[in-house]
Each structure stands twice: as structure tokens, then as C-alpha cells.
Amino acid sequence: MDISIVIPVYNVQAYLGECIDSVLNQSKEAYEIILVDDGSTDQSGDICDDYSRKYKQIRTIHKKNEGLGFARNTGLENVTSDYVIFIDSDDYIDSDFLEEMQHIVDKGTYDTVKTGYRRVTLEGKCISNLGTTAEYFEDSDVKEKLLPRMIGSAPGTNDSIPMSACGTLYSIKIINQYSIRFVSERKWISEDMLFNIEYFSHAQKCAIDKYIGYNYRANNNSLTTKYVEDRFEKCCAMYQKEEEVLASIIPLELWQNRLDRQFMNYLRMCFSQLKKSVSRLDPSQAKKNIKEITDVSLVEKIIRAYPDKQLNIKQRGFVLMVRWKWNWLLYVMFCIFKIE
Template sequence: MPFISVVIPVYNVKNYLKRCVDSLLNQKYNDYEIILVDDGSTDGSGELCDLIAKKNLNIMAIHKKNGGLASARNYGLDYVKGKYVTFVDSDDWVTDDYFAFIDEHLRKYNSEIFKFGYQRVQNGELRSITIPYFKEGKYDRKRIESDILPGTVGPICLFDYSRSALMSACVCAYSVEFLNSNGIRFQSEREILSEDHLFNYKVLLRAKSAEISHKILYMYDFREGSLTKRYISNMVERKQNLLRAYKEELEKSNLFKKYEDVYYSQCVDGYYACITNECSQWGELEGEKDTERVANILNLPECCNAIKKCKKNNLKFKGRIIYWLMKNRQAKLICFLYKKVKIMECKE
């Protein structure tokens, strides 16, 4: 039985897959398996998976109909044989000491979840480094609830994105026995937003042990081609599904009352993300239409309730402005200011 299983979802990434797999194969470590999950690729990626698996005994290629990232990861989880599992996206890669570092720490502490950092790469150039803002070290259940969960259930400081709880599944290693015994799987991103966040939410609400490291082990290939961010359709509905799922998980764990104010901060932050999604439209949807859509979000009873109940005593200056605009439902002003700021950022 391998110590570490790596699940790699594959969908139309023929030009990037070999780089990803080679970053794992070219390490001085042998106690692993790689599971390539072809999620109905149409560009030859599936055939490439088979070719790679044929040449490497510790690689398995499996195929399924297209179902999305969460579906592919879940499918791969059904095949893992390792004691621990990690997830690597097929257009990203890992550092040379990825396996050795994870192995050393998991064997030492036997944690149910191990978090580490990543570096963004854009157009071939190394960019920002992101690490979990929690202190490095081992956490028992008591410290998970006191130190980690408050910044996981919701932001420590609303609208402040300088510190990250790092909820991506790609920067964690998980005990397979723990995941299976608790029935933890990914929920489809086609139903909710932030499927990684909900997955880790479930993990941390149940985990009795965790370890945090600030070591950079993952390289995230960030590709973005224009001024406008990609518009997310049905975002409000999917975000509300996610927020409801968060609350259900908290209630199952009898922790809702304990983290109620930070949960509502998460809600406010979620609705603000929906607002910026609408503000990001440039072209035929801009103008009065985006103001109307933003106003619809601000008028949602769930949004109004979250604004009332969220944690707001530690807001920074920018946060106070955003909070005031949302509380007073200043849709037109929000759209105007958001676009002005984005235009200025793109000119810098």
C-alpha cells in the first residue's frame, strides 16, 4: 500500500499534463501512486493519460463522463490505496521536495489534515507566495476550534484579503481513513461555488488533529487574459447554496452559536463577491442593468440579515466603506467605484 496517493483530475489539458506528472515522477521518492482521472476530455488528454500510465507502474489512468472537477476528484478517491491523499490540478505542478516533505511531516505527527503554501506563476514568472496565516505547528481539537476555525468559518477581518486560511484542496494532504469514515467528499461546483472551501470546512469541523506548515510545495499556474474577470453565471444562487451548506455543517457540529458572527461575515463577503461579479461586466451588460442586478442582491433578505449580524468591530477603512455602501444599499455608487478602481489598477 502506498503512503501517498495523488489524484489528478484531467480535462482538456494535453499541453500541460506532462509537466504536472513529471514534477511528481522526477522526485527521489517511491512510496506513492498517481491516479489520473480523465473527465471526458476531447483534446487527446485521455489518450495521453493512458500513455503515461503504460510507461509508469505507479500511475493509473481512469476515465469517466464529464462531470466537473468535484466529480473527477470523488471518482479518483474511490480508487486510492494510500494512507494519505493529495490533489494536484493537471495544469499546475509541485516542488522537487513535495513528496519527501509531506511524508516526513505526516509520519511524524499522523495528522488528519496537513496544510502548506503555494506560489503563483504567471506567464512563466514567479509571483506572489501564499501561506496559511495560522502559526506553523501541530493542532489538537481544542486549538483547531480556538485558532483555526474562526478564520475558516468566516474572515478574521471582513473585506481584508491580506491573510488567507488557504482552503484549496491542492495545498493539503488528508488522511484517507478520516475522509472515508466521515463520508467527506466534494460537492459539485455546478451546484455551489468554492467546492474546495466546503470540503475543507467539513474536514476542519471534524478533525481531531491538524498540522500547518508555511513551506511552499505547490506551484499554481495562473492564466488570465484580459481586464475583465470571467463572469460567473448563476453566482447568487450557487453562493446561497454554499452559504446554506456552511450553516448546515456548523449546526451538525453544534458550533453555529459559537461562530455565528463570523459565519455572517462569510455571508456578507459572499454577497459582496456576487456584487463584484455583476460589476465586472464591461460592454452590453454594463450601465443601468448592472446597477439593477446589484440592487437585487442588496435587497435579498438573507443579505440584509447578514449585514446586520456580521462581525464588524474590526473593520479597516476600506472595509468600513464597503460595509456602509452595502448596508445603505448604494448599488449605483458601488458599481461606479468598483469600475473606477479596477480601471486604475489596470493602468498601473
């Protein structure tokens, strides 16, 4: 079984060496390592070239800057093995990561393997382990039981499965057979989600394993520490896109509440970014933005229909504040008390 590693690279000279070294130092050797330099303006491109000259299994592809999703697509177009794993260039993997992936596949000839991951600081210190229980899905269960949980948790549960493309073992046969590619994260707020919806609608045999060997480096550029003026519009567009795609794949009752809950999480991020320390907006403009959001018909429809009685107190309180349009309280909670 051959595994290719695709690493999109953009201005990460401080962490790139550690990322590549973690792949080179595996107990099971990667078949090939494809570095896609997405028009870096620092020394990242030179670092990629240095590794390519030194190691025969490493190839570097330089391209104009188009973003993470399209850089991954460039990698996919150059993969020559059976499986592919995406690793972000500021992350790294444990030395037994590929060996464990092979071990899991060999247990059941799976076409896909998804594991948990570890959140680490910029310096590599563990913040938390985000694991999952071992579960296995075949045939229609992949679409009907696994895929919905990647959309989000059902009301009153925490049964979601991480949707990140990073650290997941994908079948190149499935990707090529159905011409599956990433969309641009500059247009869609979750290119991973749209890729996974399409991929897992075709996957036949998937393993979710409790092993943790992927290290996700947390940074300060999170969704709630950076103001994006059109974030709410993008959240609405993302909801409607997922709704359209999912409706053509699986029955409504399997995903509707999960997608609605995902949207409410997006709403919280939209409110959180309005605090003055992030948005630089004065209070009157922040309050106006909150009112405009709660008045949108899509928000009203989702909030009105959601089964809030199954939620915990904090979650239910948020739903009711939006449903009853207690905009002043939303402002206080998210812009004064800085709840996220």
C-alpha cells in the same frame, strides 16, 4: 507511509505533462498516481494513457464529464494507500514536496497536513507566495480553532488558513470512515470548502506548516473575469449550506462573523462581474442588479449585524455602502472604477 496522488484531468494538454512529471520527479516516490480523465475533448486523455503505459505507478481512469468534484471522488474510490493529495492538472509541485509532507507527518504522527502555496503565471513565473505560520491542532482544537479559520478571517484580522483541497495531505482512513466526498462545483461555488468542513470536523491531529511547494497556476478565468448569471443565487445558497452544516458541528460564536465576512467577499465578486467588459450588460441593467442584491433579506441581515468598526477603511466603506444601499456608489466603484 504511502501517499497517493489524485489528478483530475480535463482539457489541459498544454500543462498536463509538467504536472505529471513534477510528481514523477519527487525525492520521495509517490505510492500511486491516479489520473482521472473527466471526458477531455483534447489530447489530455491520450497523454494520460501514454504515461500509464510508461510508468507502473500511474493509473488512468476515463469517465464521462461531470466536473472537478466528481472526478476527485472517482480518484478517491480507487486510492489504495494511507494518505491522498489532490493536484490540479495545470498545477505542479516542487521536487521535495512529498518528502516534506512525510517529514511533517513523522514529527507528530499527524493525520492531516496543510501547507502554503505559490501563485505562478501560465509560464511558471512566481507571482506571490501565500504562506502560513507553523501551527498544530489536536482533538477539539481542530474543530474549534482550525476549522473556523478555514471559513475566513475574523473581523479586523487576517488569520484565515487557505481552504483549498489542493496540496493538502488527507487521511484515507478518515475519508473512508465517514464517507466524505466532494460535491459538484456546478451546484456549489466551493466544493473544497464543503469537503473541508466535513473532513476537519472529524480530523484529530493536524499540522499547518510554513513550507511552500505547491505551485498554483493563475489563469484569466477568475471569478471576476467571467460573467455567471446566477452567481449571486449560488453565493446565497452556499452561505445557507455552510451555516446549516457548521451549526451542527461547532458553537455559533466560533464561525458566524467569519462566515459573514466570507459572504461579503462573495458579494464583492458579484458586483465586480457586473462591469460591462465582463457582463456585457448595459448600465441600467447593472444598476438594477445591484439594487436587487442589496434588497435581498439575507444581505440585509448579514450587513446589519456585521461588526464593521473592526474593519479597515476600505472594508468598512463597502459594508456601509451595502447597508445604506448606496447602490449608485457601488455601481461607480465596481463598474466604473473596476474595484475588485
